[in-house]
Amino acid sequence: MTRLTELPAVLMAVRNLRRNRLRSVLAALGIVIGVLAIATLGIFGNVLQLAALNQLGGIGDQVIVSPNQDAGADSLTARDVAEIERIAEGRGTAVPLYSEGAAVSGTGGESGFANIYGTNTPAALFTAESGEVPERHRQGALVGTDLASEVDVRVGSLVEIGGNTYRVIAILAAGEDISPVQPGTAVVLPESEFAAGGYDQVVVQADSGEDARDVADEIRDRLNSREDRVSVLELSSILDQINEFLGLLNQFLLGLGAVSLIVAGVAIFNVMLMSTTERKGEIGLLRAVGVEKGDILRTLVVEATLLGVIGGVVGVVLSIGAALLLWYVSPIGLNIILDPSNAVYLVVAFAFGVVISLASGIYPAWKAANLEPVEALRD
């Protein structure tokens, strides 16, 4: 840094900026606001996108296959299930489910209505909040946490469903994801508790959104080749659209920020033009006593750039403060605020601020450097 300030152009630029501190500060303030606008709007948009993905993530990984009731099918055949399992293999886990709605009541008499799922392999779809989700589900009920508190049961309690009593072996976590299967308000029973017949749906828990889409496409191709026997619900394409929308929103916010930075650039342009006009005599004198055009040009460009750098640094610091404030006042997690992708917006805003300042300084500097000393000294 000492090296830098030893450069005559930098030294002179700093000296010139100090001469009219208020004006320098106001010009830098424009850049502060511009950088702040770009960085915070960019970060906020990005945080929104990250938070939304965090919430919606699960949506895209699941494929729900159910019989197409319009075509007269009301259950999936064992062949269908086998086919789906084959398609899903290597890209996720297919879990065939029975499902129906039923009243559930606890021993205390409280009751509620719940989706009852029947499966022997619940572990792929459900996680336990307390108790344990068995690999092979043979007896007992898994009760969603919301339902459990509604009917007041815990692990070891008894619940009554459709006239039968089951022991609760696990309470299911609600899951943060938005998903077509809502474990929080569900009860999961072994398949043997359902009347024999076809499955009501198959949920494929895919390894990624991409896999989910491929699996869904393949299921449609294979099972619906002659007639629409099954309907396939797969949300990764919806997720893509949400993502696309959020990306667009982000660009829009950045655009707003950019406008304010360009306005700030105009302010710097104006300040530089004003201050060079004011210093015309001085610049003429410097030229007359043998200071080269290039030195004048460099000094003035450095002046403008310094305004941008100072404004940019302050803007970045304030933006970090704004992001932390967002974390403080909103339920958004610190991990999302501190996501490295947010830093990109800080860097971009800073760089843009400096570049705008530099660009705004070039014309006034060029104009001043090319003044004829005689003309400059005359007024």
Add this chain to the structure above:
Amino acid sequence: MTRSRSAGAEAEAAGVEPPLLLSGVDRTYERGGETVHALQDVNLAVDAGEFVAVVGPSGSGKSTMLNTLGLLDTPTAGDVLLDGREVSDADDARRTRLRKEYIGFVFQDFYLIPTLTATENVLLPTVYDADAKARPRAEDLLGRVGLGDRLTHRPTELSGGQKQRVAIARSLINEPEVLLADEPTGNLDTDTGRQVLGEFERVCDGDVAVVAVTHDELVTEYADRTVELVDGHLEVR
């Protein structure tokens, strides 16, 4: 005119190039569709240590002549020789370098920068050079013009005469061979004017050629030689 020509000739005869020589210089420019002949066949040689006053009414071409001498303006025809070197067709970069090397300027309005101290103002021509010896030289120059106790004063804290002496010190910082002064006493009262002109005499003693354009008859008292510009023609008084 003949005498000024002969002055150069004498110097040439003695084998010494005059630091400054105008030979057959014309300067015309267009103004409002009219051709103005600011200088016509001007011949002038200024020797080292000589103090030449250029007088003449407003619009007689005094400023144009000083700018031509100072390489701030280029002649339409004729030659400008600086230290015996032809410089009239030098490009901007070369003229800038030559000004720095050979020429010092003193202006009627001083052109001191209000936020800088006297020493910093004197240093201004050297700010873009990494010249560690410039500061002691500046302080020494200020001492020589009698401002050794005003080194850290700002222009607002100085009188008119003191300001012009700072300006003279500034014009000498690059150790020029020629000092060009535009109405150096124009903003000063008579007593202060005399002090400043005394400084010019001392500058001449240091073998620097001084050319001052002026309306002020006082300047001619101190000058070794006075020439008069009338409608672009140089006449000896």
